[in-house]
Amino acid sequence: MKTNSVKIEIITIGDEILIGQIVDTNSAWMAVELNKTGFELAQITSVHDDENHIIESLDLALRRADVVLFTGGIGPTKDDITKQTLCKYFDTKLIFNEDVYRNIESILINRSRAINELTKLQALVPENCTVIQNLVGTAPVTWFEKDGKVIVSMPGVPNEMKHVMSTEVIPRLQKHFKTPSIVHKTVMIQGYPESALALKIADWENALPANIHLAYLPNYGIVKLRLSGSSDDVLSLEFAINQQVAGLSEILGNAIVAYEDIPLEKLIGNTLAAKGKTLATAESCTGGNIAHRITTVAGSSRYFKGSVVAYSNEIKTNVLHVSEDDLEKRGAVSKEVVEQMAEGARKLLKTDYAVATSGIAGPTGGTDEKPVGTVWIAISSEKETVSREFRYGTVRLQNIERTTQTALLLLNEII
Amino acid sequence: MKTNSVKIEIITIGDEILIGQIVDTNSAWMAVELNKTGFELAQITSVHDDENHIIESLDLALRRADVVLFTGGIGPTKDDITKQTLCKYFDTKLIFNEDVYRNIESILINRSRAINELTKLQALVPENCTVIQNLVGTAPVTWFEKDGKVIVSMPGVPNEMKHVMSTEVIPRLQKHFKTPSIVHKTVMIQGYPESALALKIADWENALPANIHLAYLPNYGIVKLRLSGSSDDVLSLEFAINQQVAGLSEILGNAIVAYEDIPLEKLIGNTLAAKGKTLATAESCTGGNIAHRITTVAGSSRYFKGSVVAYSNEIKTNVLHVSEDDLEKRGAVSKEVVEQMAEGARKLLKTDYAVATSGIAGPTGGTDEKPVGTVWIAISSEKETVSREFRYGTVRLQNIERTTQTALLLLNEII
Numbered sequence: 001m002k003t004n005s006v007k008i009e010i011i012t013i014g015d016e017i018l019i020g021q022i023v024d025t026n027s028a029w030m031a032v033e034l035n036k037t038g039f040e041l042a043q044i045t046s047v048h049d050d051e052n053h054i055i056e057s058l059d060l061a062l063r064r065a066d067v068v069l070f071t072g073g074i075g076p077t078k079d080d081i082t083k084q085t086l087c088k089y090f091d092t093k094l095i096f097n098e099d100v101y102r103n104i105e106s107i108l109i110n111r112s113r114a115i116n117e118l119t120k121l122q123a124l125v126p127e128n129c130t131v132i133q134n135l136v137g138t139a140p141v142t143w144f145e146k147d148g149k150v151i152v153s154m155p156g157v158p159n160e161m162k163h164v165m166s167t168e169v170i171p172r173l174q175k176h177f178k179t180p181s182i183v184h185k186t187v188m189i190q191g192y193p194e195s196a197l198a199l200k201i202a203d204w205e206n207a208l209p210a211n212i213h214l215a216y217l218p219n220y221g222i223v224k225l226r227l228s229g230s231s232d233d234v235l236s237l238e239f240a241i242n243q244q245v246a247g248l249s250e251i252l253g254n255a256i257v258a259y260e261d262i263p264l265e266k267l268i269g270n271t272l273a274a275k276g277k278t279l280a281t282a283e284s285c286t287g288g289n290i291a292h293r294i295t296t297v298a299g300s301s302r303y304f305k306g307s308v309v310a311y312s313n314e315i316k317t318n319v320l321h322v323s324e325d326d327l328e329k330r331g332a333v334s335k336e337v338v339e340q341m342a343e344g345a346r347k348l349l350k351t352d353y354a355v356a357t358s359g360i361a362g363p364t365g366g367t368d369e370k371p372v373g374t375v376w377i378a379i380s381s382e383k384e385t386v387s388r389e390f391r392y393g394t395v396r397l398q399n400i401e402r403t404t405q406t407a408l409l410l411l412n413e414i415i
Numbered sequence: 416m417k418t419n420s421v422k423i424e425i426i427t428i429g430d431e432i433l434i435g436q437i438v439d440t441n442s443a444w445m446a447v448e449l450n451k452t453g454f455e456l457a458q459i460t461s462v463h464d465d466e467n468h469i470i471e472s473l474d475l476a477l478r479r480a481d482v483v484l485f486t487g488g489i490g491p492t493k494d495d496i497t498k499q500t501l502c503k504y505f506d507t508k509l510i511f512n513e514d515v516y517r518n519i520e521s522i523l524i525n526r527s528r529a530i531n532e533l534t535k536l537q538a539l540v541p542e543n544c545t546v547i548q549n550l551v552g553t554a555p556v557t558w559f560e561k562d563g564k565v566i567v568s569m570p571g572v573p574n575e576m577k578h579v580m581s582t583e584v585i586p587r588l589q590k591h592f593k594t595p596s597i598v599h600k601t602v603m604i605q606g607y608p609e610s611a612l613a614l615k616i617a618d619w620e621n622a623l624p625a626n627i628h629l630a631y632l633p634n635y636g637i638v639k640l641r642l643s644g645s646s647d648d649v650l651s652l653e654f655a656i657n658q659q660v661a662g663l664s665e666i667l668g669n670a671i672v673a674y675e676d677i678p679l680e681k682l683i684g685n686t687l688a689a690k691g692k693t694l695a696t697a698e699s700c701t702g703g704n705i706a707h708r709i710t711t712v713a714g715s716s717r718y719f720k721g722s723v724v725a726y727s728n729e730i731k732t733n734v735l736h737v738s739e740d741d742l743e744k745r746g747a748v749s750k751e752v753v754e755q756m757a758e759g760a761r762k763l764l765k766t767d768y769a770v771a772t773s774g775i776a777g778p779t780g781g782t783d784e785k786p787v788g789t790v791w792i793a794i795s796s797e798k799e800t801v802s803r804e805f806r807y808g809t810v811r812l813q814n815i816e817r818t819t820q821t822a823l824l825l826l827n828e829i830i
Binding site for chain 2: 017021030078117159186196214215217219228261292299300301304305308309312319348393395397398
């Protein structure tokens with residue numbers, strides 16, 4: 001898989017990742033884009049805003065990789081030192097760049113702001129670099145070449161990084177290197193824990209050709225199997241991978257949720273849109289997270305009408321018309337209440353389907369009979385309303401995420 | 416800041432991070448915990464499931480750091496090779512561990528599953544390690560020592576890693592090393608772009624003592640300023656940092672949102688709970704994300720009653736009683752409609768405050784007059800209903816996140 005591929009390493013610069021104040025979502029996004037365009041991301045390294053550490057990391061990365069992509073550390077404030085450090089590394093100096101200055105001016109005008117002493121400093125760039133204009137931010141992108149290798153320094157602000165990567169950096173890298181194509185195919189499977197799945201498909205896995213690599217990616221009720229390989233002959237490789245997927249399909253049948261790596265909410269959206277059906281949610285313990293996931297999909301307004309987040313019992317009765325008697329006798333976290341929530345939402349919002357959740361997200365609020373992590377999920381359609389009970393753990397955010405994921409999996413089965 | 420501190424590096428193992436199929440949230444969590452307990456996280460490195468690369472990374476990390484924490488690559492399937500690689504590195508072999516086997520059995524019984532050939536393999540551990548039982552999963556944690564340095568291999572599954580880190584790994588590291596305390600103090604500021612803030616506080620920043628380090632962390636309408644230092648004399652350091660914060664407070668006054676690093680939703684929750692006030696949301700373009708953020712806070716049911724996610728116009732009129740006439744003449748994304756949504760939700764859900772959003776999240780659906788990214792936010796209280804218009808970009812998820820964040824900032828000001 002690794003022969004002849006162009007190896008890239010990412011170095012993220014900034015204390016914020018290393019003290020955990022932000023999660024490094026940039027690298028995951030870059031990884032996807034680089035893989036799609038035929039590059040191999042070989043390593044991600046996160047270091048502090050520290051000159052020696054940055055230089056050491058760059059040195060090591062250049063021994064292993066063909067391209068080093070820096071993100072972060074190029075803001076206007078004192079803690080950002082990447083630009084100065086690169087000058088030191090390349091033994092050059094900062095010079096004023098007129099084009100960058102004009103770009104900064106126009107960016108700031110758009111934001112109704114004036115240039116100040118600090119934003120003006122952003123127009124200083126290392127003398128030996130090629131400047132790539134950052135059309136969505138004030139920090140310029142700088143491109144360096146050394147012994148056939150490429151070093152690029154980009155902003156760490158996610159939307160700026162994404163914009164320059166998509167429009168400038170990746171196209172320039174593709175021109176600079178001849179890249180073999182990487183083929184990935186992901187199959188999403190439900191109903192099997194990772195090890196049970198591995199046993200089920202052991203013979204198939206052992207018979208995989210050497211140039212196709214398999215990875216297991218378990219995630220809340222779903223295991224993603226990713227088959228991948230790289231080749232100059234994409235068509236043959238795709239054919240070989242598809243053949244293997246066909247074999248997998250024979251073994252696993254209905255347990256396969258999708259033949260692509262697609263968010264569940266998008267898969268559900270595609271089905272609903274294709275069938276012309278509509279959806280609503282009635283959420284207690286998930287607090288709007290199911291609606292949120294569904295509405296992250298562009299075009300979801302075609303099939304998603306809305307949600308009632310019924311956190312208080314009052315709303316369950318007044319808005320969703322849950323029986324007060326059941327609420328009192330059975331409790332909010334019960335089969336009766338969750339089914340009435342689903343039916344209530346379906347009728348109120350006039351949809352074909354409604355999903356409802358009610359549970360004890362924690363960390364407190366449990367009883368002996370219904371400990372923290374007890375969750376009921378119901379799905380109502382014109383035909384019937386079905387519900388199931390689940391027992392999760394004591395971690396609030398995890399319970400919210402798991403309930404959301406399980407509700408989407410159940411919905412996906414039913415529609 | 417770095418004298419005498421115990422340096423730790425994290426190495427995450429697994430293709431999934433390097434092809435972007437998952438975001439590395441583990442490292443951010445570990446970073447926070449390590450910092451809190453007086454360790455310095457010096458580098459995070461993500462590598463593939465590749466023997467040579469893992470060994471090279473470990474070698475380099477041990478040259479720089481005192482502790483190397485591995486996560487991932489210890490599942491039961493063939494693509495996971497960390498255990499075998501560590502055996503090779505330490506020139507030892509895998510042996511069967513009876514205690515681990517019994518732990519696997521009891522974990523699986525809890526999940527109503529039987530042990531199989533693969534889960535059984537998890538009981539094999541390198542002969543030279545100290546085994547730490549993983550009480551929430553089947554992959555054991557292994558602890559190695561070499562020339563006074565410590566290497567720990569942990570599962571990559573977030574809840575398993577978090578459990579063993581909190582209960583075993585960190586306490587054992589604290590025993591093993593003498594750690595100086597690290598003091599962090601974060602001040603959250605609104606209303607200043609990063610560079611304007613830097614100019615505003617330049618004199619203060621330049622006068623900071625050498626042992627106090629300052630970092631700017633901008634994030635959607637808020638800049639967090641983090642002051643940090645490490646010392647054996649925590650009290651003096653805390654005193655010095657608090658003095659600096661007092662100076663900052665004089666300069667910035669009301670622009671300071673909080674004197675701690677606290678999620679906005681928690682800050683709002685604290686205020687509402689303290690004042691005995693209640694909240695509802697009426698969400699169009701944010702699709703339930705405001706309700707979701709508010710309900711991630713434990714105990715939010717005390718002040719949060721619920722939400723109406725009114726994605727379709729029908730629900731805006733039928734449930735929230737928005738005027739059909741305004742919807743038609745002004746459009747769903749208008750001052751009139753968003754204010755009526757907020758008022759409608761406040762009355763329907765009988766709360767003291769309600770937040771409403773209506774906007775064009777994109778990527779399509781805009782017009783010349785109201786381009787993608789146009790958003791109205793309203794906040795209704797018994798006293799009055801106020802609203803403001805915003806113009807964001809064309810990226811759907813970003814528009815949802817920004818609108819959510821801005822709505823929470825406005826709410827925080829008003830309550």
